[in-house]
Amino acid sequence: MIRPRISGTVACALSLALTCGVAGAQELKFAPGEDSRFNWDSYEEFKAANDLSGQELTIFGPWLSADEELFESILAYFEDATGATVNYSGSDSFEQQIVIDTQSGSAPNIAVFPQPGLAANLAEKGYLASLGSETADWVKENYAAGQSWVDLGTYAGKDGTENFYAFPYKADVKSLVWYVPENFEDAGYEVPETMEDLKALTEQIVADGETPWCIGLGSGGATGWPATDWVEDMMLRTQPPEVYDQWVRNEIPFDDERIVAAIEEFGWFARNNDFVDGGTEGVVSTDFRDSPKGLFASPPKCYMHHQASFIPSFFPEGTELGLDADFFYMPAYESKDLGKPVLGAGTVFAITEDSDAARAFIEFLKAPVAHELWMAQSGFLTAYTGVNAEAYANDPLKKQGDILASATTFRFDGSDLMPGRIGAGAFWTGMIDYVGGKSAEDVASDIQKEWDAIK
Numbered sequence: 001m002i003r004p005r006i007s008g009t010v011a012c013a014l015s016l017a018l019t020c021g022v023a024g025a026q027e028l029k030f031a032p033g034e035d036s037r038f039n040w041d042s043y044e045e046f047k048a049a050n051d052l053s054g055q056e057l058t059i060f061g062p063w064l065s066a067d068e069e070l071f072e073s074i075l076a077y078f079e080d081a082t083g084a085t086v087n088y089s090g091s092d093s094f095e096q097q098i099v100i101d102t103q104s105g106s107a108p109n110i111a112v113f114p115q116p117g118l119a120a121n122l123a124e125k126g127y128l129a130s131l132g133s134e135t136a137d138w139v140k141e142n143y144a145a146g147q148s149w150v151d152l153g154t155y156a157g158k159d160g161t162e163n164f165y166a167f168p169y170k171a172d173v174k175s176l177v178w179y180v181p182e183n184f185e186d187a188g189y190e191v192p193e194t195m196e197d198l199k200a201l202t203e204q205i206v207a208d209g210e211t212p213w214c215i216g217l218g219s220g221g222a223t224g225w226p227a228t229d230w231v232e233d234m235m236l237r238t239q240p241p242e243v244y245d246q247w248v249r250n251e252i253p254f255d256d257e258r259i260v261a262a263i264e265e266f267g268w269f270a271r272n273n274d275f276v277d278g279g280t281e282g283v284v285s286t287d288f289r290d291s292p293k294g295l296f297a298s299p300p301k302c303y304m305h306h307q308a309s310f311i312p313s314f315f316p317e318g319t320e321l322g323l324d325a326d327f328f329y330m331p332a333y334e335s336k337d338l339g340k341p342v343l344g345a346g347t348v349f350a351i352t353e354d355s356d357a358a359r360a361f362i363e364f365l366k367a368p369v370a371h372e373l374w375m376a377q378s379g380f381l382t383a384y385t386g387v388n389a390e391a392y393a394n395d396p397l398k399k400q401g402d403i404l405a406s407a408t409t410f411r412f413d414g415s416d417l418m419p420g421r422i423g424a425g426a427f428w429t430g431m432i433d434y435v436g437g438k439s440a441e442d443v444a445s446d447i448q449k450e451w452d453a454i455k
Contacts, residue, residue, distance in 0.1 A: 028080060029073050030373060037376060037391040042367040046081055050360045053083035057357040060101070061112025061347070062094040067379065074374055078364050084357050098352070102127040107352035110361060116152050117417045119166045119350050126158035128165045129351040131362060136164035138366060143168065143383040145342070148241070148410040153348050166348035169365050170374070171381045173400050174229050174308040174343040174413065175236075175330040178292060181323070183300050194334040195237055199268070205303055206274045213269055213276045214302035215283045216291025217432060224428030226288045227266060227435065228415040229343065230306060234265035236341035237332045241409045248414045250451050255444035263431075263440040270435055277302045283435050289314045295325065306330060308345075309381070309400055321396040329403050339408030345416065346381075375401070383410065419454060426450040 033040050057078075063071050068090050075086045089108075091097050095118055101107045102122055113119040122128050136154065140146035153166030177198075184191070187208065192198040205212035217226050235244050239258050246252045247259055273279035277294045278286060294301030296316050305311070312321055319325050332338055349365065351358045364370050372391040374380040381397065383404050392398035404410070415423035430443040 038372045039368040043369040046367050050082045052357050055084045055357045057086045058108040059088045059110045060108040062114050064090045109353045109355050109358040111352045113348050120155040123155040123165045129354040130163035144405045145407045145410040166350045168348050171346035172344050176327045177330050178305045178327045180295050181326050191328045194331050211277050211302050214291045214294040214305045215270050215276050216286030216288045218287035224431045227431035228427050230266040232414045233343050234262040248417045254448040260440045260444050341409040342407035345413045422451050
């Protein structure tokens with residue numbers, strides 16, 4: 001069992017049997033060649049090209065418990081194909097520990113970053129190995145919105161030269177609106193295809209004497225973060241992705257009129273007492289984990305809820321996705337011609353201690369089967385267009401995978417890319433102030449002042 005707060009490399013050195021996930025200890029979940037959903041040809045081709053017998057590969061990441069077991073089930077195939085021994089360890093203090101490990105010279109071969117901004121910081125200090133332009137070109141050609149993913153993993157190195165350092169693997173989708181199909185059917189509502197339609201539906205529900213939205217921003221010390229997802233989605237639906245990037249890097253000020261306008265787009269939904277269950281006071285005081293409950297009330301307290309793919313964990317016990325609850329893509333404005341942007345999160349893999357096995361593992365991630373084997377289990381989405389979508393374990397996952405695969409633009413959660421004092425501080429509290437009645441201009445100006453203070 002992995003013990004949290006212990007680095008991958010150090011944990012393995014201390015006690016392989018007790019603290020390291022060992023992929024080879026598992027049997028292969030799916031026998032090679034026996035399930036037609038998987039691209040076994042890609043597995044055999046990789047196997048024929050990579051003999052790493054006697055070599056070891058260390059991987060350190062944030063995954064523990066169920067995710068750890070799922071990842072190790074994939075590592076077992078890498079071991080089987082190459083003959084290498086893979087030692088994975090996870091930690092809930094990954095972000096702190098990987099900095100310590102790289103600086104002390106005890107880095108694992110590969111680090112799994114849930115925050116690309118941290119990977120960028122380590123690349124700038126010379127702690128990451130470039131994956132090369134060939135891999136960057138491969139991602140561009142084989143991932144939906146491929147350039148977006150290349151940009152996500154491209155950073156300036158120690159000499160200031162930009163290179164591709166981080167391979168994207170395992171994504172999450174945030175641009176989702178959840179609803180109860182039976183409620184829509186009873187009321188005669190249809191799933192909106194455009195943002196114009198979504199706003200019209202919102203107004204129609206009010207005209208029918210009902211409440212369209214449940215929104216909750218409460219989250220203990222992290223109160224306010226759900227609003228940042230709303231604003232980020234609205235940025236991608238009102239401005240080109242380049243403006244989103246400039247905003248996240250503060251190359252344009254937080255109080256730029258385009259950002260203020262995106263905040264006000266969120267306000268159109270959240271600051272109208274008729275639009276949200278409990279009114280604006282309820283938006284601020286309701287915990288995000290409780291906010292979707294109104295969908296399932298009888299009669300419903302609301303008809304829609306904007307939240308990422310994880311939110312079903314907080315639905316009533318026994319809720320069957322696709323039947324009792326479903327989701328649709330948070331639509332874009334038809335009038336703005338910005339394509340189909342998707343906001344999300346995920347993990348990127350970077351080489352922190354170069355080796356033949358580390359390079360081979362990155363090549364392994366280019367094989368469709370390396371994605372399909374996790375797709376067939378749970379909690380995994382990929383933008384890789386070369387996979388068999390039928391490998392997804394269920395229809396909701398396949399539907400989310402389709403949203404990701406059809407994206408014209410993908411952008412990582414902006415608050416996670418900003419400095420912690422902003423993205424996990426001033427931005428959160430600023431959104432609470434905004435819903436509470438403060439103007440978008442004043443909130444944005446306050447956030448920019450905080451950003452100026454840390455430069």
